[in-house]
Amino acid sequence: MPPTDEILVHARGLTKRFDAFTAVNAVDFDVRTAEAFGFLGPNGAGKTSTMRMIACSSPVTEGELSVIGMDPRTQAPQIKARLGVVPQTDNLDAELSVEENLLMYARYFDMPMSVARPRAAELLEFMQLSERAGDQVEPLSGGMKRRLTIARALINDPELIILDEPTTGLDPQARHLLWERLYRLKQRGATLIITTHYMDEAEQLCDRLVVMDKAEIVAAGTPRELIEKHATREVLELRIPDSARNALDGRLDGIADRVEELPDRYLLYADDGEQALEAVHGREIPIDSALVRRATLEDVFLRLTGRSLVE
Amino acid sequence: MAVLAGSRPRTPTVTGAIAGAARVLQRNLLVYRRTYRGSLFGSFLTPLLYLTAMGIGLSQLMANGGSTMLGGVEYLDFLGPGILASSCMQTASFESTYPIMGKISWRRNYEAILATPMEVHHLLIGELSWIGFRLTTMAAVFLFVLTLFGIPRSPLALLAIPAAVLTGVAFAAPIIAFAATRHNDSGFAALFRFVINPLFLFSGTFFPVSQLPDPVEWVAAATPLYHGVALVRGAVLDAMPSSWPLHALYLVVFVAVTGYIAHRLLRRRLVK
Numbered sequence: 228m229p230p231t232d233e234i235l236v237h238a239r240g241l242t243k244r245f246d247a248f249t250a251v252n253a254v255d256f257d258v259r260t261a262e263a264f265g266f267l268g269p270n271g272a273g274k275t276s277t278m279r280m281i282a283c284s285s286p287v288t289e290g291e292l293s294v295i296g297m298d299p300r301t302q303a304p305q306i307k308a309r310l311g312v313v314p315q316t317d318n319l320d321a322e323l324s325v326e327e328n329l330l331m332y333a334r335y336f337d338m339p340m341s342v343a344r345p346r347a348a349e350l351l352e353f354m355q356l357s358e359r360a361g362d363q364v365e366p367l368s369g370g371m372k373r374r375l376t377i378a379r380a381l382i383n384d385p386e387l388i389i390l391d392e393p394t395t396g397l398d399p400q401a402r403h404l405l406w407e408r409l410y411r412l413k414q415r416g417a418t419l420i421i422t423t424h425y426m427d428e429a430e431q432l433c434d435r436l437v438v439m440d441k442a443e444i445v446a447a448g449t450p451r452e453l454i455e456k457h458a459t460r461e462v463l464e465l466r467i468p469d470s471a472r473n474a475l476d477g478r479l480d481g482i483a484d485r486v487e488e489l490p491d492r493y494l495l496y497a498d499d500g501e502q503a504l505e506a507v508h509g510r511e512i513p514i515d516s517a518l519v520r521r522a523t524l525e526d527v528f529l530r531l532t533g534r535s536l537v538e
Numbered sequence: 539m540a541v542l543a544g545s546r547p548r549t550p551t552v553t554g555a556i557a558g559a560a561r562v563l564q565r566n567l568l569v570y571r572r573t574y575r576g577s578l579f580g581s582f583l584t585p586l587l588y589l590t591a592m593g594i595g596l597s598q599l600m601a602n603g604g605s606t607m608l609g610g611v612e613y614l615d616f617l618g619p620g621i622l623a624s625s626c627m628q629t630a631s632f633e634s635t636y637p638i639m640g641k642i643s644w645r646r647n648y649e650a651i652l653a654t655p656m657e658v659h660h661l662l663i664g665e666l667s668w669i670g671f672r673l674t675t676m677a678a679v680f681l682f683v684l685t686l687f688g689i690p691r692s693p694l695a696l697l698a699i700p701a702a703v704l705t706g707v708a709f710a711a712p713i714i715a716f717a718a719t720r721h722n723d724s725g726f727a728a729l730f731r732f733v734i735n736p737l738f739l740f741s742g743t744f745f746p747v748s749q750l751p752d753p754v755e756w757v758a759a760a761t762p763l764y765h766g767v768a769l770v771r772g773a774v775l776d777a778m779p780s781s782w783p784l785h786a787l788y789l790v791v792f793v794a795v796t797g798y799i800a801h802r803l804l805r806r807r808l809v810k
Contacts, residue, residue, distance in 0.1 A: 234541045245810070284653060285810060293541055304655035312653040318646040322569045331568065334561045335654035383654075 233260040235387060235418050236281055240290035243276045250276040252442040253290060260386075263409075263419040265429045265436030267524075269532050272439040274422040275315060275391055281420065282312045282389050295386060308336060311380030311388040315395070317372045319364045325375060326351065326360040329382055336383040343382070350378040354408065370401030377408070388412065390421045394428060406431055426524040440532040450524055457530055458522035459484050461500035465493045465507065466515040475512070482506045489534075496522065555663060558656050562664020563671065570672075577672075581679040588621045589614065589687055592744075607746060611775060618689040619698060619774035620743035622680045623705050623766040626673045630706030631734050633669050634713035635726040642718065648808055658805045662714065662797065669710045670703050677702040684774065691776035698773040701786075705766025708792045709734075715800035718807045742767040762792050 236258035243251040251273040258264040266274040279285035281294055283303035292299055294306045320328050326347055333343030351357045354374040359367065367375065373393065380388060393409070394402040409432060413419055423429055429436055430450045437447040446453055454460075463483065467475070479486050483495035483503050497503040500519030507514065570577070597613035608616045641647040648661055677699040684690055690698075716729065740750065741763035747755050758764050765785040772778035779785075 237541045282653060284649075296541065304657060307653065308655045310653070314649065314653070316646075318650040320565070320647055320650070321645055323565075327568060331561075331565050332650075332654065334564060335651055335656050337557070337561075337655070379650075 231260045234258070235260045235295055236264075236420070237293045238277075238281075238291065241277070241280065241287065241292050242289035243273070243280060243285065244288045249442050251280070254437075254439070254444045256437055256444065256447065258387075258418065258420060260418055261413070261416050262434040263413050263421060263432050265433035266420070266422040266439060267424065267426070267429055267436055267528060268422075268439035269424065272532070273442040274439055277439070278389055278391050278420065278422055282310060283307055284312075308383065309386050311383065311385035313373075313377050313380045313388070313390040313393055315391040317376050319372060319375060319379070321364050323364070324360070325356060325362050325364060325367070328364060328375060329379055332379045333382045338383065346382060346384075347378075350381055353381075354378040355404070368401075370397050370404070373397060373401070373405065374408075377405070381412075385417070387418045387420065390419065392422055392424070394423070394425065402428075426528055430524050438528060438531050445531050446527070453527045454522050454524065457527040459496040460498045460522060461496075461503075462520055462522050462526060463495040463497060463500040463503045463507075464518040464520065465495065465512075466491065466517075467493060468513055468515055471513045478510055478512055479507070482510075494526075496526070550657075555659060558660030559663035559667055561656065562651075562661055563667045566664075566668040567671075578675065578679060581676040582683060584625055585618070585621060585680050585683040589618060589683070592617060607749070609746075609777070614687060615689050615775060616771070617744065618684045618687065619771040620767050622677060622684065622698060622774070623702050623770040624738045624741070624743045624763060625680065626677060626702040626706035627709050627737065627763050627766070628734060629676060630669050630673060630710040631713050631730070633672060634665075634710045635717055635729065636723060638665065638714050638717040639720060639723055639726075642804075642807060643721070652808060658808055659801055661808075662801050662804055665714065666707055666710055666797065670707055673703040673706040674699060681774075690774050694776050694778070695774045698770045701766060701769035701773055704786070704789045704793070705762060705770065708762035708766065708789050708796070711793050711800050712796035715796060715803045718800065718803040737761055737763045742771075762789055765789055 234257045236256075238257070239255050240253045241251060241255070242249070242253050254273075254277065256264075266277060268274050276285065280287050280292060280299065283294070283299040283306050287299060295309055297306050299306060320331065323331060329347035329350060330340065330343050333340075333346065338346070348357070348360075351360055354377060356371060356374055356378065359371065364372065364375070377390070377393070380390075390409070394405055397405065406428070409419060409421075413432075419432070421429075421432060433450060435447070435449050436453070437444045438453070439445065446457060448456065479493065479495065483497040485496040487494040487496070495503050495507075504517050504519060507517070594614065597617075600613055651661065652658070680702075681690065681695060681698060684695075713729070716725070720726075737758075740754065741747065741758050741761055743763075747758045747764060750758060765788045768779060768785045769782060769789075772782060
């Protein structure tokens with residue numbers, strides 16, 4: 228199902244403060260029904276705080292927020308009844324079995340057991356966990372726990388699914404299985420809101436996304452739009468011998484739209500990477516290696532949020 | 539583009555609160571299914587050990603003279619109901635510390651539950667109901683053991699069950715409030731060492747509070763255990779003091795006030 232024009236989550240000037248600290252500073256965004264919407268940003272950028280406000284787990288400090296047409300301030304339980312939430316760290320019930328986790332969660336949504344049982348069986352099947360239904364949660368692998376957490380979030384057949392870093396800490400096989408399942412959910416018409424700091428994940432899954440940095444939204448659009456706006460079509464990565472680096476003296480100027488110097492290499496942003504490489508050869512700049520690749524969201528992300536570590 | 543139109547807010551109802559709390563109770567019962575045998579056996583063993591060791595052993599020593607101070611009853615009869623009330627205090631206190639802390643911050647069960655339409659008051663009422671259930675089974679087994687020792691005087695002794703449960707819940711509510719403010723479990727050891735154990739020793743379980751110096755007696759009389767012991771002992775020995783409505787009222791008000799505080803503190807901890 229393609230995204231529609233109907234707005235499911237609407238935020239204007241949305242702000243979250245903890246005492247003197249502003250976690251989210253007056254952000255505006257709209258999430259449309261049946262789209263996958265991403266929040267990207269470094270740690271501490273305000274993604275999780277924003278998600279928690281949408282999930283009605285954290286009160287809005289200031290600004291306007293409507294979720295499925297309702298106000299989280301006064302209608303949190305009604306909104307939550309129609310949400311599925313996958314938190315950043317699993318909070319499964321370790322004292323219950325895999326299946327009991329789903330059945331008990333269904334009870335929290337006031338679903339009768341006669342509805343919950345077939346639903347739980349179906350979700351275990353969907354998440355490839357049927358064989359572990361009777362097992363305790365603790366011995367499950369990280370990927371299985373994540374899948375169970377997602378299955379649990381789907382028990383009430385939610386219209387909006389909120390996933391906070393769904394694949395952090397998983398191995399590539401587990402990530403790809405999850406992406407495929409999330410994609411299938413989207414095909415069925417669910418609206419997804421995802422935070423991640425994996426750019427490939429955002430490119431794979433998100434129809435539209437915003438990049439957050441220091442509590443604010445610094446860019447918004449489709450992955451393609453963001454790349455076009457904030458990067459070039461291609462990137463030329465050059466490794467230049469240390470001996471030659473000091474003698475470069477602006478010899479890379481004018482070859483590309485933008486040149487970024489990193490400790491180990493140079494990034495030349497150009498629409499035609501091969502052409503830029505020819506120009507480098509033309510100027511007889513000594514190089515160890517050269518790589519032409521398409522610009523990715525990662526380039527956009529690093530450009531917008533900087534390269535320094537946030538810890 | 540249009541922002542989706544929503545429905546009107548719902549007003550919270552008493553039936554909603556009961557239904558929500560019932561789910562928390564159901565969850566704990568589901569877990570209890572795996573451990574109830576050991577727990578019931580413990581409920582059986584505790585009074586047996588106390589009454590054998592302290593009751594039979596000690597009461598021989600004080601067979602002469604003690605009885606007047608105890609209001610004319612044998613020491614075993616005096617001790618049995620006191621141990622019932624204070625065991626409920628101890629179990630309720632334990633259930634309100636580590637398990638609650640675990641659900642707040644170690645395993646974060648409450649975070650998971652609060653992502654659903656469930657609300658903080660459902661969690662609190664549910665946990666208190668669960669503790670009430672545990673105490674009911676415990677008090678029933680306990681009373682059975684007291685019967686084996688021939689302590690209860692009449693069927694009125696059955697009233698000791700609700701009285702003992704109320705006593706325990708009067709500890710559960712403030713201790714849940716305390717747990718909601720803790721970020722690690724170090725405060726719990728201090729709670730047991732400096733509050734629960736002294737109360738166990740000085741709130742009328744082993745000897746009448748009137749034996750204590752006046753100021754200590756007043757402190758003891760301000761604690762829920764003192765009132766709980768008075769009610770439980772009155773029921774078991776068919777000698778309800780005329781002041782029983784005051785004892786009961788004290789406990790009910792204590793639960794209401796500390797329960798209100800527990801709700802505030804849990805909310806502050808879980809919703810931010």
